[in-house]
Every structure is written in structure tokens, then in C-alpha cells.
Amino acid sequence: MSQGRRGGHAVNASIASTPLAAMSTPSTPDFSAIQKVVRNVFRSSQIKVQQVERLQGRLHQVYLIRLVDGTSLVMKCPPTYNTRLLRCEKHALETQLKTLETLREYTQLSVPQVIKFDHNNGHLGSPFLLMSHLPGRRLSELLDHITSSQRRSIDRALGHAVKSLTALSATQYGLTHRVFSKKGYHSWRDAFLSLLESVLRDAEDMVVTMPYESIRYFVGQHSDYLNEVKEPRLVALDVCDPQNVLVDPQNMHITGLVGFSNVIWGDPLMTDGIFNGSAAFFEGFGEYPARDRGTHARMLLYEIYRATVQIVAHHYRSHLNTDELVARRSLSDALRELAEL
Known part of the structure; x- marks a missing residue:
């Protein structure tokens, strides 16, 4: 579910200091937080996020992150705090992490590459899964x-x-x-x-x-x-x-x-x-x-x-x-x- 129909929520770097929450939903992390996460993951202060776009997901919060250099990433975060989960859904992020790692190692299938999984990120305040973005x-x-x-x-x-x-x-x-x-x-x-x-x-x-x-x-x-x-x-x-x-x-x-x-x-x-x-x-x-x-x-x-x-x-x-x-x-x-x- 790392791809989704465009949800209509996109913020450019020109308004990086403006929380995305003010433009979409209360559950959307702000632009600066995502910028900090990306720089921390790649250990470089030179990386710049150009745009963050909310994608439509069935359960999780999913974002398409476009960097200035043309690279695209997908970030998957837990559902909003008021989303009630079934028992089998409570470890969905961890399931996707383990499955993608297994598929990348043992098959030739085209699936996203896991770049980072963080159980409790300080910038976003919640776990996240950062992945490569597939075309199509x-x-x-x-x-x-x-x-x-x-x-x-x-x-x-x-x-x-x-x-x-x-x-x-x-x-x-x-x-x-x-x-x-x-x-x-x-x-x-x-x-x-x-x-x-x-x-x-x-x-x-x-x-x-x-x-x-x-x-x-x-x-x-x-x-x-x-x-x-x-x-x-x-x-x-x-x-x-x-x-x-x-x-x-x-x-x-x-x-x-x-x-x-x-x-x-x-x-x-x-x-x-x-x-x-x-x-x-x-x-x-x-x-x-x-x-x-x-x-x-x-x-x-x-x-x-x-x-x-x-x-x-x-x-x-x-x-x-x-x-x-x-x-x-x-x-x-x-x-x-x-x-x-």
C-alpha cells in the first residue's frame, strides 16, 4: 500500500515551516518533521525535501516524499490515534518490514526496498516505515x-x-x-x-x-x-x-x-x-x-x-x-x- 491515489494534500518546500496539519488532517506530520527524518536517515543535512503528498491508504497514513534531486520515497505511518484496529492488524508495519526484507532477499519480485524502520521516531512521535517508491x-x-x-x-x-x-x-x-x-x-x-x-x-x-x-x-x-x-x-x-x-x-x-x-x-x-x-x-x-x-x-x-x-x-x-x-x-x-x- 505504499502507492496510492492522490489524496490531494501536497506541500512544497516554499512553505516548509507550515504544518501539513493546517492544510489537511490533524494526523498529518508537518513538513519540517519529515525533512528532519529524511536527513537523519541519510545522515546528510544537504538533502532537501521538495514536496510531501498524502496518499490514500486503507488503514495506515501514507506519504509520498519528493526530494529536490528527483528521488521519491514512501513513508508509511500508523493509523490515526482514533482508528480502532483488529487484533490481526496491530503489527502491520512490522509485518510489511519483515515481508519486504524477505522478498528482496529471496525473490526477484519488484517490491519496495526498505530504507528505514523506526519503532519510535522522535521527530514524528510515532513509528514509521520508509521505502523506495515504485513507478506505475x-x-x-x-x-x-x-x-x-x-x-x-x-x-x-x-x-x-x-x-x-x-x-x-x-x-x-x-x-x-x-x-x-x-x-x-x-x-x-x-x-x-x-x-x-x-x-x-x-x-x-x-x-x-x-x-x-x-x-x-x-x-x-x-x-x-x-x-x-x-x-x-x-x-x-x-x-x-x-x-x-x-x-x-x-x-x-x-x-x-x-x-x-x-x-x-x-x-x-x-x-x-x-x-x-x-x-x-x-x-x-x-x-x-x-x-x-x-x-x-x-x-x-x-x-x-x-x-x-x-x-x-x-x-x-x-x-x-x-x-x-x-x-x-x-x-x-x-x-x-x-x-x-
Whole structure:
């Protein structure tokens, strides 16, 4: 999510002493603070920030920083203080840091390079992740302008990218920050049930109307199928979301992938591309999911999880424009199908 649609908030160096907060939102750090951060990161007082632009992010505060020498950087900061987070979202910056470092080291994928991660920066007063800026525009902005042939080409490239992602393995299952600190799970069943239970508790905290008993019962009844997963693989849950795919608007080729804050280690079937992939996607991926009972059951379990997260996130942050009715319908359908399996 290091790229975003222009949010309309930009400040030039000519007004460097003016807080950005005065021009946009109370949560926006001022220009001078960002200037100090950049100079501190690069250990040079000669570096000058020309412009800071607020980008549109789903959860985090994201800024495009343009330097006088033409370099562009992306800074990702925590959500505003009044943003309520789901339990699985509380380590999103750390997740993106660890994931990007892993991808840069072990794959050839075009992803942002981490320049600096600071847990508690004195200038901004909050953690931040500073990254390189990738060229291109979000695929979501160009969907109305691409041909079916171009979309198939993009889907094939995404399939190839997901193959590279899911080829990476770990020694434990679960949320990325826990796996990297050796506090993950030794079975995918335990990890997945913990993920689902955490979002159900988020729902209970907000008194969201949900079929809690049915979810827990039917998932529990079929959870043994999760034991078919024998090795933790990297699962980037939103990697194929059109908002996280950058393309060259001239030739419609993928220029990079962003948005790695929602990553776990588990079953590749949970990746959104595999879950909703087109025929072209699977051409690039190289294989189709098996059509056995266990695979089908796991896919239904993951649909239940996805739908539950969408419903709960809608109640936490209704401004995301999540279609709650669609998510509830998906949840009901998956529960019914699982009950009949």
C-alpha cells in the first residue's frame, strides 16, 4: 500500500515551516518533521525535501516524499490515534518490514526496498516505515481502460508472482511477527483457529451480529482438514488486490507489487489470487488446486475467515466502503456448503 491515489494534500518546500496539519488532517506530520527524518536517515543535512503528498491508504497514513534531486520515497505511518484496529492488524508495519526484507532477499519480485524502520521516531512521535517508491499506477485505477488481452497478461504475471511467494517457507505457522520471533504455531490447524478466533473476539467486542455458534461449530467439525498442510508457506492475503498491483499505464505491464502488511505463514490456498484466480492466473501459477474433499473444505474455511474479517472491519471502519451484504452472503453460503460436506 505504499502507492496510492492522490489524496490531494501536497506541500512544497516554499512553505516548509507550515504544518501539513493546517492544510489537511490533524494526523498529518508537518513538513519540517519529515525533512528532519529524511536527513537523519541519510545522515546528510544537504538533502532537501521538495514536496510531501498524502496518499490514500486503507488503514495506515501514507506519504509520498519528493526530494529536490528527483528521488521519491514512501513513508508509511500508523493509523490515526482514533482508528480502532483488529487484533490481526496491530503489527502491520512490522509485518510489511519483515515481508519486504524477505522478498528482496529471496525473490526477484519488484517490491519496495526498505530504507528505514523506526519503532519510535522522535521527530514524528510515532513509528514509521520508509521505502523506495515504485513507478506505475494502481491497477484499480486502470481497470476501465485495459483490454481483456491485457488483463489476461496481468493475471498470468500475477500467477507467476504468487508462485514465487508461496515457494517461500518457514518453520512455524501464523502471523508474520510471531513467526519471526519464534512464537508461531507448529500446526496450521492451531494457527488458523487462532486467527479465526481473534477476529470473532473482535466482533464480540463491537457487539456485531454474527452466527458465532455456527461458525465455531462447523469450522471445528472440519478443522482436521487443516492438518493436510504440512509446511508453512508465505501467504500474502491481498497481493492480487488491484489496489496493490502497480502497472505501467502505457503498456499495461506490472511494474511492482505493494501492500504486504497482511501476510501470514500457512496454506497457499488462502492467497487471494489462488482463491479467486482466473484461468490466466493459473497459467502463470503453473497448476490448479486439487479438487479433492480436503482442498474443498479448506477453501470453505478460508472463505468463512475472509467474509468474517470483511464484516467485522466494516463495523470498525465503515468508511472503507466494504459491501457488508456481499460478505454476509458469502459467509452464509460457505457455512451452508461446509455443513453439507
